[in-house]
Amino acid sequence: MSLSNAWSLPLVPSDASWLPIALADIDAVMRDHLHCERKAATSALSLLRSYPERADVVEWTVRLAHEETRHVVQVAQLLNRRSQTPGHDHGDDYAAALQKHVRKTEPGRLLDRLLVFAIIEGRSAERLAMLAGALTEPRERLLYENLADAEFRHRDGFLQLAAATDELWKSRAVELCAHEAAILARLPVVARIH
Ligand SMILES: [Fe+2]
Ligand SMILES: [Fe+2]
Numbered sequence: 001m002s003l004s005n006a007w008s009l010p011l012v013p014s015d016a017s018w019l020p021i022a023l024a025d026i027d028a029v030m031r032d033h034l035h036c037e038r039k040a041a042t043s044a045l046s047l048l049r050s051y052p053e054r055a056d057v058v059e060w061t062v063r064l065a066h067e068e069t070r071h072v073v074q075v076a077q078l079l080n081r082r083s084q085t086p087g088h089d090h091g092d093d094y095a096a097a098l099q100k101h102v103r104k105t106e107p108g109r110l111l112d113r114l115l116v117f118a119i120i121e122g123r124s125a126e127r128l129a130m131l132a133g134a135l136t137e138p139r140e141r142l143l144y145e146n147l148a149d150a151e152f153r154h155r156d157g158f159l160q161l162a163a164a165t166d167e168l169w170k171s172r173a174v175e176l177c178a179h180e181a182a183i184l185a186r187l188p189v190v191a192r193i194h
Pocket of ligand 2: 068151
């Protein structure tokens with residue numbers, strides 16, 4: 001699935017302090033990353049539960065869940081190679097704050113859920129690409145490059161579904177990106193993916 005036009009989410013760049021903070025505790029970032037991939041897989045399946053009548057959403061989300069589950073395996077293997085034990089999920093204040101902007105009733109609710117997924121994929125992709133650019137171990141670098149590419153594709157897949165859901169998708173995406181920028185500005189910068 002590819003976007004029919006070249007429109008992209010207007011996400012602000014991450015704060016310049018994020019990468020050095022992340023690199024200073026890269027073990028914590030990778031442990032958090034495992035849970036991010038797990039949550040991406042389960043969240044994708046939640047769309048299947050909510051919208052079984054939307055064949056395009058179902059086809060996309062089941063493939064996505066499969067791919068995110070593969071990412072869970074890849075990050076678990078990475079932790080294993082680094083002799084790291086996975087940690088507990090510390091929650092994700094960023095994603096929780098974004099979810100508060102999802103409307104409670106349809107038809108707006110589906111559009112907002114798709115756009116929030118697109119934003120989280122886009123933000124994750126940006127940060128995984130930053131990590132890829134900074135990691136020195138070749139296998140780790142390649143893994144993060146590939147995962148960043150995948151999350152950029154996922155962002156665009158969610159945007160494609162949003163475009164098929166509501167003709168006002170771009171203006172709502174701009175609104176939600178402004179909320180995301182405010183959330184990032186409010187939350188502390190920590191050694192996690194978000
Ligand atoms: Fe992923
Ligand atoms: Fe993803």
